[in-house]
Amino acid sequence: MRMLDGIELSEYAKRREAVLKSLKGSVGLVFAGDHPPPLRGDWDPNFHFLYLTGILDEVGAMVFFDPTAPDPDKRIILFLRPTNPEQDIWDGLREPLGQALREKTGFKTVMRTTMLPRLLTEAARRSKKLALLHPIANYNAPIGPDYELFQKVAARLPGCGIEDRADLIVGMRQIKSPAEIRQIEAAIKATKSGIERLWKSLKPGVSERTLHQELIRGFEDAGSKRVAFDPIVGSGANGVILHYKQNDQIAQDGDLMVLDCGASINGYAADVTRSFPVNGKFTDDQREVFTTVLKAQEAAIKAIKPGAMMSDADKAARRVLEKAGFGDYMPHGIGHHLGLETHDPGLYHEELKPGMVVTIEPGVYLPHKGIGVRIEDDILVTKEGNRNLSAGIPKSAAEMERVSK
Numbered sequence: 001m002r003m004l005d006g007i008e009l010s011e012y013a014k015r016r017e018a019v020l021k022s023l024k025g026s027v028g029l030v031f032a033g034d035h036p037p038p039l040r041g042d043w044d045p046n047f048h049f050l051y052l053t054g055i056l057d058e059v060g061a062m063v064f065f066d067p068t069a070p071d072p073d074k075r076i077i078l079f080l081r082p083t084n085p086e087q088d089i090w091d092g093l094r095e096p097l098g099q100a101l102r103e104k105t106g107f108k109t110v111m112r113t114t115m116l117p118r119l120l121t122e123a124a125r126r127s128k129k130l131a132l133l134h135p136i137a138n139y140n141a142p143i144g145p146d147y148e149l150f151q152k153v154a155a156r157l158p159g160c161g162i163e164d165r166a167d168l169i170v171g172m173r174q175i176k177s178p179a180e181i182r183q184i185e186a187a188i189k190a191t192k193s194g195i196e197r198l199w200k201s202l203k204p205g206v207s208e209r210t211l212h213q214e215l216i217r218g219f220e221d222a223g224s225k226r227v228a229f230d231p232i233v234g235s236g237a238n239g240v241i242l243h244y245k246q247n248d249q250i251a252q253d254g255d256l257m258v259l260d261c262g263a264s265i266n267g268y269a270a271d272v273t274r275s276f277p278v279n280g281k282f283t284d285d286q287r288e289v290f291t292t293v294l295k296a297q298e299a300a301i302k303a304i305k306p307g308a309m310m311s312d313a314d315k316a317a318r319r320v321l322e323k324a325g326f327g328d329y330m331p332h333g334i335g336h337h338l339g340l341e342t343h344d345p346g347l348y349h350e351e352l353k354p355g356m357v358v359t360i361e362p363g364v365y366l367p368h369k370g371i372g373v374r375i376e377d378d379i380l381v382t383k384e385g386n387r388n389l390s391a392g393i394p395k396s397a398a399e400m401e402r403v404s405k
Contacts, residue, residue: 001095001104004054006183006266009106012054015172016076019052019133020065022168026131027123028065030169031145032058037091042226047340048134048169050267053078055105057092060113065131066123078107079116124153124160131165135345170345174337175355181380183268184338184357185389187228188378190263191270192393194218198233199403204253204279208233211259212247219263228262228269229342235278239372240365242332251278256286258372262342269342271359272390273376276400286371289326289364290397293373296320296362300334304379304386310334310348310358317362326364335359338378356381357389 019028030048032055037043043057050056052063060081069075083094095101101110111119124130130153134144147162154160176184197218198211212233219227234244235251239258251257255278262270275290277283282290296317303313314334321327337346338357352358361376377390394403 001058001101002056003104004050004056004267006186006268007054007179009054011177011179012052013106016052016063016065018172019168020067020076023065023067023131023165025067025127026129026163026165027067027120027127028131028133028165029120029146029149030063030065030133032061033145034060046134048173051169051173051340053105056267058094059091062113062116064116064119064123066119066127068126069123073108074119076107077109077111077119078105079111079113082112082114120149120153121157124157128157128160130154130160130162131168132162133165133169135170136164136166173339173344174346175353176339176357176380177355180268180339181355181357181389183266184270184378187224187263187265187268187270188272188390188393190219190222190224190265191261191272191390193222194224194261194263195259195272195274195393196403197221198259199276202251202257202276202278202404204251204255206251206278208235208238208247208249208251211251215259215261222263224263224265226264228264228271231261232258232273233261234258234372237367237370237372239275240367240370241372242363242365253279254283255279256282256290256371256373258374260374260376267340269338269340270378270390271338271342271361271376272378272393273361273363273374274393274395274400275373275375276404278404280401280404282397282401285369286373287397288324289366289371289373290375290400292321292324292326293362293364293375294395294397297360297375297377300360300362301377301379301386301388304352304358304360304381306352306354306381306383306385308352309350310336310346310352313360314348317360321362321364329364329366330362331365332361332363335361335376352381354381354383 236255300313300317337344363374
């Protein structure tokens with residue numbers, strides 16, 4: 001069993017206890033997921049499960065919340081699939097149940113999933129309330145795993161109700177602990193390492209793929225084992241494509257480059273974007289767009305504070321863009337929450353609170369001129385206002401010309 005580093009077991013236990021208390025007697029389940037391990041890359045658990053456990057590689061695992069269980073040690077149970085020696089040959093040996101596993105995971109009770117049907121039925125009979133903790137699916141998507149299972153339980157138990165508590169863990173994940181903020185800061189530090197390594201190789205005629213590879217090596221040099229998302233290394237017209245991923249063209253003299261990237265450290269993501277001239281000198285048109293986007297970002301960051309909303313920051317940025325005549329050229333929102341996921345859960349029209357981390361990333365894209373500019377930083381909401389966690393990565397026009405030479 002592999003566990004995330006950087007977060008103490010006691011913090012995971014406090015998170016689970018907070019969920020148990022907030023359920024107010026309702027039964028809940030959080031699933032790791034049972035999708036098979038991929039041939040390329042790592043198997044990733046459901047992020048709610050990861051947030052509550054730190055466990056990275058237990059396919060089919062679950063966290064069971066039974067607030068009314070007579071035995072306090074069985075009110076939160078980690079369920080793991082039975083061992084399968086033949087399967088373990090392919091995916092890795094798994095520990096037996098016992099004290100060592102309880103100490104490793106921080107759970108007082110660990111059981112096999114074969115026990116779930118009986119214990120879930122007993123809990124539902126006592127509580128008569130089943131709480132949905134996974135996100136509520138749109139009508140055209142598969143229903144959540146807890147809802148699918150709870151429907152079967154409720155169909156067999158008269159008077160058993162199902163309630164929507166999908167916002168519970170989302171709300172917890174939005175407020176980052178000091179330990180989580182440290183992981184995000186470490187990811188930003190690794191991101192800076194990658195960006196600086198890329199800049200050393202930047203010149204007209206270099207391939208985007210070469211720059212991509214230098215970026216990743218810089219991440220790895222700083223301790224990152226994986227990217228938070230596939231980086232965008234878009235030169236010229238490619239910088240106008242919002243989710244450009246090919247990174248296979250040659251950066252030409254006179255091109256502007258959009259670099260959108262983020263390293264991951266201990267499961268937590270960074271997300272930073274910088275735009276800069278390949279040859280070290282902005283053209284007049286490029287400088288006009290860059291300066292406007294930077295002013296828009298500064299206005300948006302200023303709007304980030306407790307009680308404000310992401311929509312307020314969006315409006316602040318758009319006022320700057322509209323005044324400069326670029327109001328129709330930002331087709332995306334101002335940013336998103338950041339954490340275990342690059343796009344962590346969070347809504348535009350909800351109040352920001354201290355401990356939240358959001359990205360602020362205005363952009364202007366002019367396909368007819370082959371100019372794309374986006375500038376993005378990771379912002380921590382504080383009691384006093386905000387703190388730019390990625391402020392140490394250069395971004396001014398003068399700095400962008402210097403790093404490009």
